[in-house]
Amino acid sequence: MMSNINQIKAFLEEYTDFFEEMVEAEKLKLNILLSNDLKAIEENILTQQVNAKRIENMENRRISLFSHLGYHQTSLKDVIQLLGEDAYELSNYYSRLDKAISLIKHFNKKSLELIRFNLSFSESLTNNYDMKGVR
């Protein structure tokens, strides 16, 4: 049976890889939105719903594992600090994870901005130019 630290390491490897995969998914979503390809956008909405479910499941697994190992309601950062001399190796995962989540948030924010702008731009296209030729 794996030791606590090995269980955490194995899970963090999987957890980090998963979120790095989600970064690519978010980047793809943004590129699809930029392409204005309606069919691709519709298909991506379905993929997004699947991904949201996968994130939820992964998070439930993390909570369950941490509870099982006695780290209930302890943040990942704090768990890493508690693990003493293995902290450095684990902090690498934390650093990768932190970057992946930051990118996901960033791309998501950009997607939202793009959608809002597209809607407002489409609305303005329905208005006529003013006297100065400016919408």
Add this chain to the structure above:
Amino acid sequence: MRSTFLGLETARKGLVANQKGLDVTGQNITNVNTAGYTRQRIDTISVSSITNSNIKPLGTSAVGQGVLVTGVSQIRDKQLDIRFRSEMSETAYYDKTLSILDGVETILNEIGNGIQPVLSGFISSLQDLSLYPDQVTNANIVLSNAKSVTQLLRHYSSQLDQLKTQYNTDLMIDVDNTNTLIKKITELNTAIKNELGQSTSKHDTSNVNELLDIRNTLLDQLSQYGNISTQENPDGSIDVSFNEHVIISNKFSEQINLLTQTDGTNRLVWQSTGDSVILGSGTLKASLEFINSDGGSINGIPYYQKQLDLLANRFAEILNTSFIEKDGTAKTLIQIDDKSPAHSITINQTWLTKASYLIDNLDVNGSLDNTPILSIIAKLEGKNTLGTFVGSLSDFVTSYVTTLGQDMSYFESRYEVSLSITEDIQNRRDSVSSVSLDEEGANLMLYDKAYKAVSRLMTAMDEFLDILINKTGLIGR
């Protein structure tokens, strides 16, 4: 009552309007490849038959008096300009960041490929020496490898210093460019304001369209240095803010000063207030962050220098604490300046002149004592604490290079996305403001046809007048 010559006047106005239309189409077509040019169009209105709007025309007799050209305007979308400049600023930030990290990567790849083999070679020569401590050849090889380690550390430290100096110079140039752009935009503001002040119609920008193009191009350029916002004034001038600090307003134009502080870091301050320039994005922010930051949220050039210093310090510490003199004091094998360890690390002169200085002590059996050598190997390959890192020196070098790889991948992802969005907005801006030869070709035919039709109208009016003046009521004369 209608004027007898009204028809001629209507036709004349039509000729003037269509001629102006042709002129503007010509201006658009000839500027199809001019950078920053915004396509123009004529603004026309139908001239009413009455001058007093309170009086309504009676019956069907009141016909308009032709067309009036009210001005030549530019076709631009302000929303797109704002979005473009905002994204441009972010793209420029990531672009500069990647450029700096690229420079660091070139040095670090060398470090990864350079220091690790040299460290391994040093450990391997120590192992040989531990087996045969009495062989001077082995001691010479250890000294030679130790020299290589110190030389490389000094070399990489100096390369990082040069990189920092290079980006310091770039920052100075960027600050100069920013200040020049601010001045030019202020001058253009004054010129536009003066020209518009002389215009008969406040809607007519025809006499400043070219100035507006230059100002818009300069604003696009300024947005690369920092996140700007603009506010248009009724007199045609614009107020510009850099992250909410007003840099251009009326005749006021702000300037940025670059200060080098005692700790070697740089600071940008507003000339008017002396306060720090705080930017949300742009190349100035990227340069400042990566020249100044030694860790935390941003791993700038000083961070990588600091890591190299940690490595140099630990290497010196291991060697300087392992060999004990006959009087019980530790032998100093490596000399190092605590202020700049990697930059100053050298082999101690005594060791440099005598390779066997390492192992001139005897053990209890009367043989040369190899215990310190084994201790050094164990320390180099064992767990060392360097900042937050725990592990062998070789792993430290790997982790050092990996950190940069992660940072580059992170900023590359952001840059790619930001660039795609900027290009998307640029394409939309072009679709609104750039000259379309197809559209201008259609306009050309339209104005040409209209001009010919109006000239035919004038001929017809002339014939009517000829009939009226020369041929009407002649019978019975």
